[in-house]
Amino acid sequence: NVGSKGYQAEAVELPGWRHIYSGKVRDLYEPAEAEPGESSEVLVVASDRISAYDYVLSSTIPDKGRILTQLSLWWFEQLNVPNHVLGSTVDDGVPAEVAGRAMICRRLEMYPVECIARGYLTGSGLAEYRESGTVCEIPLPEGLVDGSRLPEAIFTPSAKAEYGEHDENITYEDVTGMVGDDAAAQLRDLTLELYREAEGIARARGIILADTKVEFGVDSTTGYITLGDEVLTPDSSRFWDVETWEPGHAQPSFDKQFVRDWLTSAESGWDRAAGGEPPALPTDVVERTRARYVEAYERLTGRTFA
Numbered sequence: 001n002v003g004s005k006g007y008q009a010e011a012v013e014l015p016g017w018r019h020i021y022s023g024k025v026r027d028l029y030e031p032a033e034a035e036p037g038e039s040s041e042v043l044v045v046a047s048d049r050i051s052a053y054d055y056v057l058s059s060t061i062p063d064k065g066r067i068l069t070q071l072s073l074w075w076f077e078q079l080n081v082p083n084h085v086l087g088s089t090v091d092d093g094v095p096a097e098v099a100g101r102a103m104i105c106r107r108l109e110m111y112p113v114e115c116i117a118r119g120y121l122t123g124s125g126l127a128e129y130r131e132s133g134t135v136c137e138i139p140l141p142e143g144l145v146d147g148s149r150l151p152e153a154i155f156t157p158s159a160k161a162e163y164g165e166h167d168e169n170i171t172y173e174d175v176t177g178m179v180g181d182d183a184a185a186q187l188r189d190l191t192l193e194l195y196r197e198a199e200g201i202a203r204a205r206g207i208i209l210a211d212t213k214v215e216f217g218v219d220s221t222t223g224y225i226t227l228g229d230e231v232l233t234p235d236s237s238r239f240w241d242v243e244t245w246e247p248g249h250a251q252p253s254f255d256k257q258f259v260r261d262w263l264t265s266a267e268s269g270w271d272r273a274a275g276g277e278p279p280a281l282p283t284d285v286v287e288r289t290r291a292r293y294v295e296a297y298e299r300l301t302g303r304t305f306a
């Protein structure tokens with residue numbers, strides 16, 4: 001599906017690899033020697049691009065691609081769910097130009113569903129709850145506020161949107177209609193299992209995993225449902241500090257908060273409602289955002305980001 005809905009990125013040319021797709025953040029390649037679409041491997045390269053409000057910004061965040069890749073690799077090792085990673089070093093075959101921010105992966109036939117687990121109420125979940133007392137039509141108890149912990153984690157899938165459009169919350173029923181009953185049940189169970197596992201690991205490090213989005217696909221060589229893409233990064237998850245968590249208002253999170261705050265401030269001059277491209281970020285917003293990504297990586301992994 002090259003170019004059908006992808007982001008028009010200037011992906012780097014890599015010897016031995018053919019560029020096949022670019023999302024908002026990642027560029028995908030396949031081995032150049034294989035017939036197009038035939039190889040069972042892909043190279044997933046994370047860029048320093050940053051998206052906000054469904055747009056890719058013209059500014060990049062230095063080291064973001066490396067941080068996302070290294071954090072995902074760390075999580076893939078912690079989790080019990082089968083994942084797509086085959087290798088991540090130059091010895092494994094990763095081109096030196098992108099070493100550190102790339103993974104060689106099993107090629108998956110991705111499901112068109114963003115698998116989201118929420119243990120806390122905020123964001124689009126909170127918006128739906130305020131209207132109807134539900135999230136993805138799952139009824140929740142009364143009296144919850146922004147940041148409340150849910151009685152138990154829930155599966156709140158969304159459908160992938162076109163570039164510049166917002167992903168749309170869908171119901172579990174919708175997922176069964178899209179992928180069938182068996183696959184839907186597996187996607188839900190794997191997502192909730194992953195969330196519970198990761199939530200415990202993060203909590204032990206003083207971080208609340210409020211919610212997270214994962215993507216699965218089918219490995220055509222084995223037929224198994226496999227965890228793909230990136231996992232449990234600040235781009236795909238809301239991380240909150242255990243120390244400062246206080247339901248009743250928006251929680252400061254380890255992600256693009258500075259970017260969103262600046263873009264929606266008068267200073268940026270961006271008229272979001274008019275649908276124009278967002279402006280470039282000032283240097284201090286870039287720097288503070290980079291520091292947040294590094295901090296999330298270091299707190300979760302216990303490693304120093306080199």
Ligand code: ATP
Nearest residue numbers: 006023024025026084105106107108110160228229
């Ligand atoms: P979109 O795909 O809608 O453009 P996005 O902007 O979030 O989403 P990125 O995350 O930047 O895209 O790009 C990663 C793309 O690669 C996603 O489309 C994802 O589904 C796909 N992908 C991830 N892992 C694999 C894999 N192992 N095999 C095939 N595709 C994969």
Ligand code: MG
Nearest residue numbers: 023024025229
């Ligand atoms: Mg993505």
